[in-house]
């Protein structure tokens with residue numbers, strides 16, 4: 099970027115922020131200008147906070163994070179390779195002018211992408227979601243930086259369940275947010291999480307009160323639409339004593355030649371005997387066949403099993419993004435608590451994925467289970483990176499880890515990097531790993547029965563992932579199965 | 592129905608078929624017998640379109656159409672079915688899902704309507720009963736942990752579901768106990784029809800007591816060296832293949 103345009107943007111920022119200060123009452127009309135100026139600075143952080151009419155403590159939190167972020171190094175240990183990110187080249191706030199016209203911007207989307215979605219049944223689904231009638235799942239829809247709709251709020255409220263955007267939660271339930279936000283993933287955890295703490299714009303908030311089993315699946319559908327826009331959502335889910343909730347997250351983004359940045363933070367907290375089941379189907383734009391464009395998906399997800407006998411289960415199907423950097427983890431603090439991680443990561447063309455989990459056993463009799471399936475095709479590279487840590491006090495901790503890699507063709511890579519760190523001699527840790535190639539015998543067997551080559555591949559790969567797919571809620575499983583087929587298109591023959 | 596002319600083929604530069612000629616009329620059942628390594632399975636793979644085998648000469652026509660140009664799935668849609676000598680395991684893929692996917696793929700390619708879950712289930716129940724395959728087996732992953740005999744039964748079940756025009760059974764009798772042999776043979780016999788042909792590859796005359804062939808061939812060193820009626824199988828049982836080994840060489 100030239101100095102001139104830099105200067106111009108700075109001037110823009112200053113003008114905007116000044117305008118905010120001057121016309122704080124006229125804020126609502128100001129929303130018409132739906133983007134913050136490009137680039138990142140303390141002023142932008144203030145701009146976002148002001149846009150969202152936030153309390154002082156949150157602005158302070160953001161600023162603290164931003165100042166810390168400036169000093170933090172990029173994480174360098176993952177096996178991913180990309181040019182240095184120019185943080186000044188992104189927009190950190192973009193909001194559709196009104197929630198009604200948000201879905202209409204789908205018209206702007208590249209037809210090749212729409213075609214893909216049609217195959218997935220997503221355009222229809224998206225309308226259903228936005229209409230909020232047909233779908234039995236309660237949904238929060240986050241479009242670029244803002245939540246545009248949350249369904250079934252009332253019905254959930256009757257049970258005492260709070261499900262709303264994090265922005266609304268900050269206004270309506272400041273005590274809860276203040277208590278839990280940053281308690282599992284502190285702002286200084288890593289550079290991506292730190293950036294998120296400074297500039298997060300929206301996301302979902304869930305609170306399930308004591309003894310309540312959430313009456314329906316909750317879901318958030320994220321979409322990055324604007325060009326050069328980063329999405330920094332923040333999700334916070336709290337299950338109080340004996341509560342249960344199953345939560346789903348879906349993501350898509352249009353095809354853009356530029357790399358888009360997505361740095362989310364998800365925090366889960368379970369109290370005594372509570373359970374959270376968190377499922378993700380991640381289908382961010384992966385870039386084209388030559389590795390141009392795509393989302394940088396740098397996500398920090400962590401759950402804290404605070405209470406005894408509580409449970410957190412992560413299930414993820416990762417098919418999208420140019421780069422995935424993601425390690426949904428569990429801190430097993432409560433005695434007898436359990437953590438699970440079920441993962442399918444598919445990479446094709448030039449995608450890179452470095453994903454895995456971290457299970458930290460603190461309490462006694464804590465259990466964790468890791469099932470990771472990596473599928474690599476094309477020129478892609480996929481790494482499972484996992485850590486099982488057993489602290490000295492974690493008597494009788496148990497872990498079972500299984501990592502299976504499947505290679506399609508001869509130009510891709512798969513790597514398994516398990517770290518084990520056990521400080522308690524009573525711990526039982528099991529680790530199994532396999533690497534296999536898709537077999538010509540299997541493909542031919544299917545094709546002989548009339549199943550086309552790509553469908554045969556999808557079938558075999560779905561079989562390979564079955565243990566993980568079984569953990570997805572029904573509605574998602576079907577979609578995820580199709581997605582696996584689509585993401586592997588062009589990788590055989 | 593099937594016309595194979597002067598077929599030569601190789602794999603990894605090694606010539607396996609050396610000018611094979613074979614004609615099977617509509618509604619006929621032909622048996623092929625022959626020593627180990629003669630090229631019987633190779634022929635079955637080439638008929639069904641396995642790409643690793645390179646056809647270097649000759650032709651294969653089905654109902655006047657050159658099938659060598661067709662992909663395996665196109666051939667399947669056209670009605671070619673192979674019961675594998677060694678059925679392949681596909682972990683994690685339920686038998687019922689596999690059958691459903693296969694049948695609907697073939698129906699789609701043939702321009703027929705795809706069957707819904709209920710219609711499929713009904714059809715599956717009917718066929719599985721005929722061939723003695725349990726519900727439990729259909730819930731398991733394709734061929735995973737199946738016994739040798741179960742695998743073979745499963746091949747025949749698939750054949751019954753797909754109702755091919757031309758079925759090649761490659762040693763489907765190997766590994767079957769006597770009762771299973773009867774059930775499987777009945778399954779095949781029930782499918783016999785005027786517009787359907789079979790090529791049955793076997794080492795044992797016994798099978799041919801149950802599935803009565805119209806013609807028996809001897810395949811040795813990559814070509815058909817003798818053709819006769821069912822009595823040829825009895826003769827082979829008695830005298831073995833030595834008499835043909837020199838002839839083919």
Ligand SMILES: Nc1ncnc2c1ncn2[C@@H]1O[C@H](COP(=O)(O)OP(=O)(O)OP(=O)(O)O)[C@@H](O)[C@H]1O
Nearest residue numbers: 602603605607625626627628629630631632633634
């Ligand atoms: N991939 C391969 N590479 C090299 N040689 C091969 C390959 N596949 C088959 N062959 C050889 O081709 C020959 C014919 O094999 P084929 O399996 O067709 O025999 P067959 O008649 O079916 O024998 P059997 O009665 O034992 O089943 C054998 O000598 C075998 O070793």
Ligand SMILES: [Mg+2]
Nearest residue numbers: 631632633676
């Ligand atoms: Mg053979």
